[in-house]
Amino acid sequence: MRVCDFCLSPVEVNYDYKAMAGVLSREKIAEGPFTMWRYRSLLPVEGKEEIDIGTGFTPLLKADNLGRELGLDEFYIKNDCLNPTYSFKDRAVAVAVTKAREFGFDTVACASTGNLAASVAAHAAKANMKAYVFVPANVEPGKLVGVAIYKPNLVTVDGSYDDVNRLCAELAQRYNWGFININLRPYYAEGSKTLGFEVAEQLGWRPPDCVVVPAASGLLFTRIWKGLQELAMLKLIGPVNTHMYLTQATGSSPIVNAFDAGSLHVHPVLPNTMVTSIAIGNPADGYYALMVARQSGGGAQAVTDEEAIEGMKLLAQTEGIFAEAAGGVVIAGVKKLAAAGIIKRGQLTVACITGAGPRTQEIVSDVVRPFHVKPNLESFSEVLGVQV
Numbered sequence: 001m002r003v004c005d006f007c008l009s010p011v012e013v014n015y016d017y018k019a020m021a022g023v024l025s026r027e028k029i030a031e032g033p034f035t036m037w038r039y040r041s042l043l044p045v046e047g048k049e050e051i052d053i054g055t056g057f058t059p060l061l062k063a064d065n066l067g068r069e070l071g072l073d074e075f076y077i078k079n080d081c082l083n084p085t086y087s088f089k090d091r092a093v094a095v096a097v098t099k100a101r102e103f104g105f106d107t108v109a110c111a112s113t114g115n116l117a118a119s120v121a122a123h124a125a126k127a128n129m130k131a132y133v134f135v136p137a138n139v140e141p142g143k144l145v146g147v148a149i150y151k152p153n154l155v156t157v158d159g160s161y162d163d164v165n166r167l168c169a170e171l172a173q174r175y176n177w178g179f180i181n182i183n184l185r186p187y188y189a190e191g192s193k194t195l196g197f198e199v200a201e202q203l204g205w206r207p208p209d210c211v212v213v214p215a216a217s218g219l220l221f222t223r224i225w226k227g228l229q230e231l232a233m234l235k236l237i238g239p240v241n242t243h244m245y246l247t248q249a250t251g252s253s254p255i256v257n258a259f260d261a262g263s264l265h266v267h268p269v270l271p272n273t274m275v276t277s278i279a280i281g282n283p284a285d286g287y288y289a290l291m292v293a294r295q296s297g298g299g300a301q302a303v304t305d306e307e308a309i310e311g312m313k314l315l316a317q318t319e320g321i322f323a324e325a326a327g328g329v330v331i332a333g334v335k336k337l338a339a340a341g342i343i344k345r346g347q348l349t350v351a352c353i354t355g356a357g358p359r360t361q362e363i364v365s366d367v368v369r370p371f372h373v374k375p376n377l378e379s380f381s382e383v384l385g386v387q388v
Ligand SMILES: Cc1ncc(COP(=O)(O)O)c(C=O)c1O
Pocket: 087, 088, 113, 115, 116, 214, 215, 216, 217, 218, 219, 220, 221, 277, 278, 324, 326, 354, 355
């Protein structure tokens, strides 16, 4: 069951926090593996063995060069490109596939904009399960290779992500498969929390002042917030005064539109952006994302595709991190929020870079402008204009 029969709201995993209080300590967590499974007590898994391909505990880097450009003194990058399939989706999928196996499914499936499909296919390979992954036919070719290498049943669908999702919702009624982001969505959601846990632990067990996140369905954004709240509830960190900001591309920004209109109702849009990984026109967690943005005293920021590309380049050229376009959206979003004085110079700000660039490198292929020389010193000197 993924929605309440009575009110149709998403079903939430609940924990016995009282039993955990005082038992779960910072020291106990620190004894765990250097993966997301160090937070196992706060994840909804029961069996002994998780499906682990080494996800999580990705670096939190102080980004002084980029911070200087943006006018922020305490700026950090959470580099989730360094997960096994190069995006934060591995966090959510690790929990959902572990759960699928606990429930006795032999097949997992998902609707995806690309990254989720790669992660589901990789975890299915590790778990010896069958996988059916569905993506819009316009997904970047590099992303398809990154999915197909794990040999799932890869299905490309004529239509947008929202069409793919609708088809998968129908298939989920017919086949006894574990659809990671449909019938297993509550567990998928919980895995995303670990990004929030890690940020707090890596900051020395304290919550940041601001977190900036790219949003598609809005789920990751809400789960980072939930993760921080859980740590505070268990007294592992102090009170959470974190301002949560979500970012979207203007060509697919239904959550930002609602925030700007002061509404909690998201009006679906038809996505028209090259930032395909976050191009969801009808975001399932839009309402909850809006609530978090409001409750935390944060906000929502849209950026154009051109600004996103500039953001990708700025991140690579100041910090050496090649993110996909969703990362460019975050950096461009921080730039606008800082320039407007909404995020202040002294606030400790974490930008979540959630997916890696090399799979979608055609977006920035204009950077390739090599010096072309003949294999001799004269040619080198002439072309580069330097003395040899
Ligand atoms: C790279 C990347 N970042 C962020 C997101 C946003 O995830 P969510 O649907 O949880 O908002 C996605 C979603 O597909 C993604 O692929």
